[in-house]
Amino acid sequence: MAQQGETMGRIIELINVSKEYLQAGDNTRQALADINLGIGAGELVGIAGMNGSGKTTLARLLNALLLPSSGKVLINGMDTTEPGYQQEIRRQVGMVFQNPDNQIINPIVDEEVAFGAENLNLSPAEVRRRVNWALEAVGLSDLCYHAPHLLSGGQKQRLAVAAALAMRPECLVLDEPTSMLDQPGRRKLLKCLLQLNREHHLTIIMISHCMEELAVADRLIVLHEGAVHMDGPPWVVFSSPQFTALGLKPPPIASITGSLVRQGHQIDKKIVTLEQMVEYLCP
Amino acid sequence: MPIIEIKDLTYVYQSGTPYEKKALEGLSFSIEAGEFVGIIGANGSGKSTLMQHFNGLLLPTAGSVLVKGKNTAVNHYYSELWKEVGLVFQFPEQQIFASTVFAEVAYGLKNLGLEQPDIERRVEEVLHRVGLNPEEITHLSPLRLSGGERRLLALASIMAMCPDVLVLDEPTAGLDPAASDRVWQALQDMQRDYKTTVIMVSHQADELILLANKLAFLEEGRLLAYGGKVEVLQQMARRDRDDWLLPDHLQLIYCLEDCGCQVNTDIISLEEAALEISRILKEPTRCKV
Numbered sequence: 086m087a088q089q090g091e092t093m094g095r096i097i098e099l100i101n102v103s104k105e106y107l108q109a110g111d112n113t114r115q116a117l118a119d120i121n122l123g124i125g126a127g128e129l130v131g132i133a134g135m136n137g138s139g140k141t142t143l144a145r146l147l148n149a150l151l152l153p154s155s156g157k158v159l160i161n162g163m164d165t166t167e168p169g170y171q172q173e174i175r176r177q178v179g180m181v182f183q184n185p186d187n188q189i190i191n192p193i194v195d196e197e198v199a200f201g202a203e204n205l206n207l208s209p210a211e212v213r214r215r216v217n218w219a220l221e222a223v224g225l226s227d228l229c230y231h232a233p234h235l236l237s238g239g240q241k242q243r244l245a246v247a248a249a250l251a252m253r254p255e256c257l258v259l260d261e262p263t264s265m266l267d268q269p270g271r272r273k274l275l276k277c278l279l280q281l282n283r284e285h286h287l288t289i290i291m292i293s294h295c296m297e298e299l300a301v302a303d304r305l306i307v308l309h310e311g312a313v314h315m316d317g318p319p320w321v322v323f324s325s326p327q328f329t330a331l332g333l334k335p336p337p338i339a340s341i342t343g344s345l346v347r348q349g350h351q352i353d354k355k356i357v358t359l360e361q362m363v364e365y366l367c368p
Numbered sequence: 369m370p371i372i373e374i375k376d377l378t379y380v381y382q383s384g385t386p387y388e389k390k391a392l393e394g395l396s397f398s399i400e401a402g403e404f405v406g407i408i409g410a411n412g413s414g415k416s417t418l419m420q421h422f423n424g425l426l427l428p429t430a431g432s433v434l435v436k437g438k439n440t441a442v443n444h445y446y447s448e449l450w451k452e453v454g455l456v457f458q459f460p461e462q463q464i465f466a467s468t469v470f471a472e473v474a475y476g477l478k479n480l481g482l483e484q485p486d487i488e489r490r491v492e493e494v495l496h497r498v499g500l501n502p503e504e505i506t507h508l509s510p511l512r513l514s515g516g517e518r519r520l521l522a523l524a525s526i527m528a529m530c531p532d533v534l535v536l537d538e539p540t541a542g543l544d545p546a547a548s549d550r551v552w553q554a555l556q557d558m559q560r561d562y563k564t565t566v567i568m569v570s571h572q573a574d575e576l577i578l579l580a581n582k583l584a585f586l587e588e589g590r591l592l593a594y595g596g597k598v599e600v601l602q603q604m605a606r607r608d609r610d611d612w613l614l615p616d617h618l619q620l621i622y623c624l625e626d627c628g629c630q631v632n633t634d635i636i637s638l639e640e641a642a643l644e645i646s647r648i649l650k651e652p653t654r655c656k657v
Contacts (some may be wrong), residue, residue, distance in 0.1 A: 134544075268573070268613050269613070272610070294543075297616055333545055337620075337641075340642070341617060345642065348646055350649050359619055367655055
């Protein structure tokens with residue numbers, strides 16, 4: 086499959102990246118093997134793969150939480166192994182983890198969002214502006230004086246996104262952000278991410294096991310045993326036998342499209358989300 | 369006699385304090401032995417609170433919970449209740465404590481008073497059941513297993529005790545599709561081989577709806593619908609679309625109904641939904657707006 090992200094300016098570039106973890110004794114375990122990947126500014130990229138395929142390792146290499154064992158990770162041309170660049174890299178690449186409880190540290194929603202921005206040495210007025218904008222973007226403005234621990238799981242996850250946004254990152258990396266959420270919570274978070282991507286051109290990299298979510302991405306990367314196994318538009322990936330051979334399941338709407346195409350119906354084979362299918366069937 | 373009977377169950381957290389929060393209100397329903405009941409509800413609807421009532425971890429603020437006819441709050445010995453009802457929490461792998469896989473599964477069995485050969489046989493059997501290979505792993509530390517394998521191990525430890533009722537809170541959250549398929553398969557096998565009653569909460573609504581033979585729909589602590597799957601799903605579809613908990617293929621069916629298509633809503637599985645869409649495409653007049 087052709088590499089995407091060629092035409093746009095590249096925000097992230099991985100060149101021959103491998104990552105090994107030390108294990109008990111003198112053993113090492115290879116988590117990523119010789120990855121070459123370019124991600125363009127403004128792309129919405131989904132990452133799928135089985136447990137242990139290297140998804141989380143890849144995410145953590147992108148803001149220098151982990152450093153490659155060999156090869157290079159470049160963020161806007163900055164090498165993550167250069168200590169002098171790491172602070173700037175972490176500002177440009179925001180991270181949201183699986184469990185928001187692990188990253189929320191302040192007793193009030195408003196303060197939580199301001200924390201990262203305050204540490205950037207900005208004026209109070211600028212911090213205020215950013216906090217208001219970030220809360221607005223994730224739909225939490227009404228809850229700004231609430232205590233984070235009293236929020237629902239979905240609200241907490243959107244709070245974690247807002248805290249990352251207030252640092253005005255160019256790229257947001259989310260590692261299974263919805264695995265603790267129910268469907269309405271997932272839908273709201275996804276809507277908010279889509280809006281940030283479309284309206285603010287935020288580059289988004291989202292790791293998930295939930296194919297319904299990954300279906301909205303511009304590009305879907307499938308990792309397998311530490312290597313990029315597939316890379317293309319979601320509808321191409323979902324309809325490939327390579328995908329199901331890994332034990333992965335396409336989202337329900339993509340399966341329906343697939344079975345309609347096999348039955349010889351004239352239907353747009355690019356349909357993978359509920360909205361697209363409803364739009365197609367009753368315009 | 370139903371194996372579980374819930375009568376007018378109400379539960380209030382931190383009752384009598386300023387932090388008082390009503391989690392369940394006036395629930396009444398019963399579950400027959402051998403049934404597979406799926407519990408569906410949004411975050412905060414009271415699912416986990418309800419789950420902890422089945423084995424007496426929580427006792428009702430008002431109303432009662434009867435397991436095999438005995439009230440959990442009054443005349444039930446916990447040692448007996450806990451043999452009858454096995455509870456698998458969210459992230460059960462966090463409760464693994466033994467130094468080997470064998471010891472982890474055998475722990476509950478020893479407490480049941482089983483003899484060593486019996487224990488060995490059951491450990492082997494249950495590990496096979498969840499798709500783990502006993503020869504390879506019984507001597508290993510649980511820490512050497514992957515996240516998915518640890519989840520399966522935690523499930524196996526409960527299943528080994530062969531409870532009459534198995535209560536599971538989100539057993540597949542965070543697992544990849546292969547591992548979660550093994551969980552679903554193991555539960556089906558348990559039900560077939562031991563007539564185990566299964567009560568389960570899962571956000572994987574498509575799988576849950578497929579395997580359950582009854583559904584319960586909770587909203588803000590109230591039981592809005594309980595019983596046959598199609599009826600409960602139709603009730604759920606009457607909610608505000610932003611709050612829908614239905615899997616995508618059913619949302620599609622109800623969206624089509626909303627926009628004026630003559631669509632059959634008597635549908636459960638993805639295959640049935642695909643067939644129905646295929647029929648609609650063949651008869652475009654059914655979808656004229």
